[in-house]
Amino acid sequence: MKVGFIGLGNVGGKLAGSLLRNDVDVTVLDQKPELVAAFVERGAGSAASAVELMRACDAVITCLSSPAASAAVMAEMLPEVGPGKVWLEMSTTDEAEIRRLAVLVEERGGKAVDCPVSGGCHRADTGNISIFAGCDRETFERVLPLLQRLGRRILHTGPIGTASVLKVVTNYLATANLISVCEALVTSKAAGMDLNIAYEAIKISSGTSFVHETEGQVILNGSRDISFTLDLVAKDIGLFQAIAERAGLPLELSPLLNEIIRDGQARYGPRELSPNIIRRLEDATGLEIRAPGFPAEMTDDEPEAPGYEVVPGGTRSDLVG
Structure with missing residues (x-):
């Protein structure tokens, strides 16, 4: 699967790095050329625009700062969406907006997944972050191998919008x-x-x-x-x-x-x-809340391992049957 990744910020850059580290064919896009250049040096491809990325890739992941930013990127990509294409929204966004955009994707024959992450940037950096995925079961099973390279614990939350x-x-x-x-x-x-x-x-x-x-x-x-x-x-x-x-x-x-x-x-x-x-x-x-011996930033000491689906107790047949 050829994957496009849009948004190389604090979280997105670390998620895209996990894809590269796990030998996924990744092409990246960001408003900051220096971030793109750093990924190209590590072996990623680059695209000039979101529409070019959607045209060239099987799946495109967005990890952006706001619902408005995601909507603008989707408006650009939409003409290239069609059967076989998957859009994965990893931004933290509004559930009503993700549902609206998913309808546009599905009207053109594509599939949409809302799959935000949780657990902190330090876990995003090591591939140990948790991922929520909202979509139909068939689409979830299609993208699960990709999500397993991005995160450790993956939960199928139900229809589109539930993950958000x-x-x-x-x-x-x-x-x-x-x-x-x-x-x-x-x-x-x-x-x-x-x-x-x-x-x-x-x-x-x-x-x-x-x-x-x-x-x-x-x-x-x-x-x-x-x-x-x-x-x-x-x-x-x-x-x-x-x-x-x-x-x-x-x-x-x-x-x-x-x-x-x-x-x-x-x-x-x-x-x-x-x-x-x-x-x-x-x-x-007037109090200063400081103490010696604590780190300036968090690092994840959990060894990286392949991700797996988390199945809630008591609902297994509903989710994976």
Whole structure:
């Protein structure tokens, strides 16, 4: 399978790197020529446009910054979509928009998969990231070998759009956890706790989480570098809130989280690293949340291995029968 990849940013560049590392025939496209050039040096092909990429490839993956960016790229590619072509949307996007674009693809005889990733840039870099895939079962089985080269744990979530819903649900939970981790660390410091000990206490207790064990470390290091920015957080939790509003849900925590992130953007800028949302509390209290011995960025120490399908307990016959 000849694969095109559009979007070589923090996540996309690492995913495309996994394809190259696993000997997939990859042609790349990005607005930044230097990113494309680096991939060409590693053995990738390059294309001058999205339409050229779709014309030349069996499958095209997009990993872009916003639903609007994905829509613009699809508008360019659409004339070359036809039977045998597959579009895989790996961006975090709006489930209504992915369904709209999927209809356009399928009207021309192609197939669409919404397959966002979750687990952090450090896991995207090693091929150990998790992938949600929303599409019909036949298409899922067709693209599964490709997804197994991109990630470790692959979950077929159901029809197109379901993966995007679950992606923003998980990102919402990560944001809620980030804010609570910030408050927990600041409160520990204010109470006179040693932050190295506080980190370990949380880690070995019922309070631990993926966010605490990743973003908590770069917060304490002071780098706050998790390769994710406040504008992306705002996009993701805004998408979650939109889903809730369409369903008429009277959520209480979600609107507050959106307000906290908006305030952080206003104070520190939309491109501020997301763990630096803790600066709101540092500025308000005068406390510095730092501790020695923590890394400046996260690395994944899980050995790379072929990906596999995750089958939810109790629903195996529904998903793979």
